[in-house]
């Protein structure tokens with residue numbers, strides 16, 4: 001039994017929830033992707049700016065939009081998902097919510113790690129707390145560990161190099177926890193149903 005829980009081949013994509021042209025969240029998202037790779041996972045960056053999802057509900061045909069189909073298919077394949085949203089007006093971004101509203105069963109009984117970012121000292125903590133509640137409604141399993149990218153302008157230097165190395169350890173700790181849940185819940189979905 002333990003052998004089937006210890007599934008090494010996990011797909012853990014990272015969703016970047018800022019669509020601004022000069023967003024500060026892009027490099028932290030790439031760092032999350034890099035650390036997921038370093039943890040031995042298959043991963044990819046799901047960049048909501050590149051994906052350019054139409055506004056949910058505005059057009060009946062939106063569910064068949066190629067970006068929507070691709071997004072849902074990628075989340076359906078995931079064993080766990082890392083979400084990064086900056087904090088806008090004490091909440092997660094509209095782009096993040098728009099993407100989530102396209103999801104139904106794709107995230108059910110899968111763990112999600114939620115990370116925040118802000119120019120202030122809280123690192124998007126208010127956005128993170130709210131976003132975790134949203135995932136519960138999708139029957140996803142938000143884990144306790146989060147990374148809060150505070151004072152975002154100081155995380156990378158002007159050459160694009162990581163300046164605050166403590167984030168590597170914080171990300172790795174979060175990914176350790178996420179991996180535990182990803183293995184346990186993958187086994188659970190297979191053995192007990194989702």
Ligand SMILES: Cc1cc2nc3c(=O)[nH]c(=O)nc-3n(C[C@H](O)[C@H](O)[C@H](O)COP(=O)(O)O)c2cc1C
Pocket residue numbers: 018019020022023024025026086087088089090091117118119120121124152
């Ligand atoms: C519309 C908007 C609202 C914001 N509201 C907050 C906020 O409530 N709390 C905060 O700490 N920072 C706030 N900020 C600052 C952002 O945290 C900062 O601009 C950050 O770089 C945004 O991430 P991004 O560059 O990846 O989009 C806000 C920024 C924008 C654009």
